[in-house]
Amino acid sequence: MFFIKQELPINGQIRAREVQLISDKGEKLGIVQINRALEIAEEKKLDLVLVAPNNVPPVCKIMNYGKYKFEQAKKEKEAKKKQKIQETKELRITPNIEEHDFGFKSKNARKFLEDGNKVKITVRFRGRELNNVKLGEKVLNDFIASLEDISVVEKKPKLEGKNMFIILAKKA
Numbered sequence: 520m521f522f523i524k525q526e527l528p529i530n531g532q533i534r535a536r537e538v539q540l541i542s543d544k545g546e547k548l549g550i551v552q553i554n555r556a557l558e559i560a561e562e563k564k565l566d567l568v569l570v571a572p573n574n575v576p577p578v579c580k581i582m583n584y585g586k587y588k589f590e591q592a593k594k595e596k597e598a599k600k601k602q603k604i605q606e607t608k609e610l611r612i613t614p615n616i617e618e619h620d621f622g623f624k625s626k627n628a629r630k631f632l633e634d635g636n637k638v639k640i641t642v643r644f645r646g647r648e649l650n651n652v653k654l655g656e657k658v659l660n661d662f663i664a665s666l667e668d669i670s671v672v673e674k675k676p677k678l679e680g681k682n683m684f685i686i687l688a689k690k691a
Contacts (some may be wrong), residue, residue, distance in 0.1 A: 542580075
């Protein structure tokens with residue numbers, strides 16, 4: 520369910536003595552007493568909506584408020600649909616990765632980047648592998664080199680506990 524961020528005062532909720540009135544067709548009807556504005560709206564079987572409360576005098580428009588709210592919600596939903604949500608895809612590797620596995624993971628990373636996602640490549644060190652952190656750093660640098668035509672490094676190789684990772688994003 521979608522809601523308008525701010526509810527506009529309508530009909531009896533408007534607390535001004537006189538308002539600048541705009542008809543349902545968009546014509547300016549001038550400054551009118553609030554009672555007269557409400558009568559005009561009621562004659563047309565529409566609502567009187569306060570659209571600009573900060574103006575002097577406030578601006579009111581005659582419209583079908585339910586339809587207006589529905590249109591606003593529809594626009595909001597449409598705008599949300601068009602947004603591209605960027606995800607971070609993670610690839611896990613070991614410091615002593617084989618050539619074929621490297622090619623496979625590199626191809627996957629390339630596909631993720633082309634889809635507009637970020638890629639986090641994590642090297643997991645197990646046991647004595649922590650003594651050779653340079654090996655993991657070399658593997659990550661190889662990934663950076665293999666994907667440098669399509670990506671830019673967002674986070675340099677960083678060791679956190681038993682993992683070292685980098686984050687790659689698509690070039691603009």
